Amino acid sequence: MTLDVICFGALNMDRLYKVDRLAGADEESIILDFRETPGGSAANTAVGLARLGVKVGYIGKVAEDRDGKLLLKSFIDEGVDVGGIIISKTGRSGAVLGFVDQKGNRALYLDPGVNDTLEFGEINLEYIKGAKILHLTSFAGERPFKAQKNLLENLPPEIKVTLDPGAIYARRGLLDLRPIIKKCYALLPSEGELRLLTSEEDYRRGAENLLREDVKIVAVKLGEKGCYITNGLESHLLEPFRVKVVDTTGAGDAFCAGFIYGLLKGKSLRECGILGNFVASRCLTKMGARDGLPRLADLPSSLR
Ligand SMILES: Nc1ncnc2c1ncn2[C@@H]1O[C@H](COP(=O)(O)OP(=O)(O)OP(=O)(O)O)[C@@H](O)[C@H]1O
Numbered sequence: 529m530t531l532d533v534i535c536f537g538a539l540n541m542d543r544l545y546k547v548d549r550l551a552g553a554d555e556e557s558i559i560l561d562f563r564e565t566p567g568g569s570a571a572n573t574a575v576g577l578a579r580l581g582v583k584v585g586y587i588g589k590v591a592e593d594r595d596g597k598l599l600l601k602s603f604i605d606e607g608v609d610v611g612g613i614i615i616s617k618t619g620r621s622g623a624v625l626g627f628v629d630q631k632g633n634r635a636l637y638l639d640p641g642v643n644d645t646l647e648f649g650e651i652n653l654e655y656i657k658g659a660k661i662l663h664l665t666s667f668a669g670e671r672p673f674k675a676q677k678n679l680l681e682n683l684p685p686e687i688k689v690t691l692d693p694g695a696i697y698a699r700r701g702l703l704d705l706r707p708i709i710k711k712c713y714a715l716l717p718s719e720g721e722l723r724l725l726t727s728e729e730d731y732r733r734g735a736e737n738l739l740r741e742d743v744k745i746v747a748v749k750l751g752e753k754g755c756y757i758t759n760g761l762e763s764h765l766l767e768p769f770r771v772k773v774v775d776t777t778g779a780g781d782a783f784c785a786g787f788i789y790g791l792l793k794g795k796s797l798r799e800c801g802i803l804g805n806f807v808a809s810r811c812l813t814k815m816g817a818r819d820g821l822p823r824l825a826d827l828p829s830s831l832r
């Protein structure tokens with residue numbers, strides 16, 4: 529089976545603890561509630577694409593532990609192909625521990641686990657053959673970052689690369705990220721990430737900077753202001769869909785799913801942005817990054 533989109537990023541089990549208050553050094557605090565969900569930015573986007581009927585696969589790494597099994601199972605259940613996932617005999621799968629107090633203040637701890645041991649030599653290049661889009665998100669460690677750079681150097685030119693840098697890659701700055709950015713067809717940062725990446729206050733100017741790096745399309749996620757999409761010839765500031773916001777977790781990942789779906793279907797720039805806004809808005813109506821992700825039949829027929 530040829531896959532249309534391959535997502536490549538960290539795989540994490542997200543453990544979210546609701547606490548009475550965030551504990552400081554030498555303090556203790558009580559856990560009130562606990563929720564565990566499979567996550568990872570590219571993984572959430574892969575699930576979003578699968579829900580929309582896209583043939584999607586994944587490059588990533590898990591350990592042979594409980595979390596690894598659950599991460600794989602969540603993909604299989606959602607119809608995301610797992611043939612590109614490396615299973616490590618040793619180590620532990622990636623995890624994010626989150627602590628949220630009653631006011632919504634968060635403390636997050638990232639345990640990269642075997643994500644950080646992923647190397648270029650472990651990637652099956654045959655797996656990517658025939659794909660139309662390769663979507664990248666960040667890794668915390670140096671080794672998988674190098675693996676992504678190496679992969680892009682060895683990529684058939686007909687595969688379009690999209691990147692959601694997240695804060696981790698945005699913080700690296702343009703100089704460090706340039707080997708990846710130079711190979712990108714579309715960049716999908718949030719407003720804050722674009723600022724970190726380019727040091728430009730204004731997102732329009734930030735986007736222009738990226739277009740000068742040979743990126744063809746920049747889609748800036750603007751939170752409750754929607755999104756700004758430009759290819760240098762046309763630019764669109766697109767209003768978000770108004771919904772009752774339950775939880776913003778994963779809205780950016782959902783946006784990427786909608787936007788990439790549009791790219792894959794040859795939609796106009798404007799339609800791609802609207803699709804991103806739409807899929808993100810559905811995600812906002814449910815707790816967590818995946819529950820609200822829409823199916824193809826949920827898309828307005830004009831956008832399908
Ligand atoms: N309050 C809101 N109402 C409607 N849509 C929203 C709202 N907040 C976010 N969105 C939608 O979600 C998209 C992504 O949100 P945001 O800009 O916060 O991304 P992000 O910072 O990458 O999120 P994440 O934390 O999930 O990575 C926006 O572009 C917009 O389409």
Ligand SMILES: [Mg+2]
Binds near residue numbers: 694718
């Ligand atoms: Mg994001």
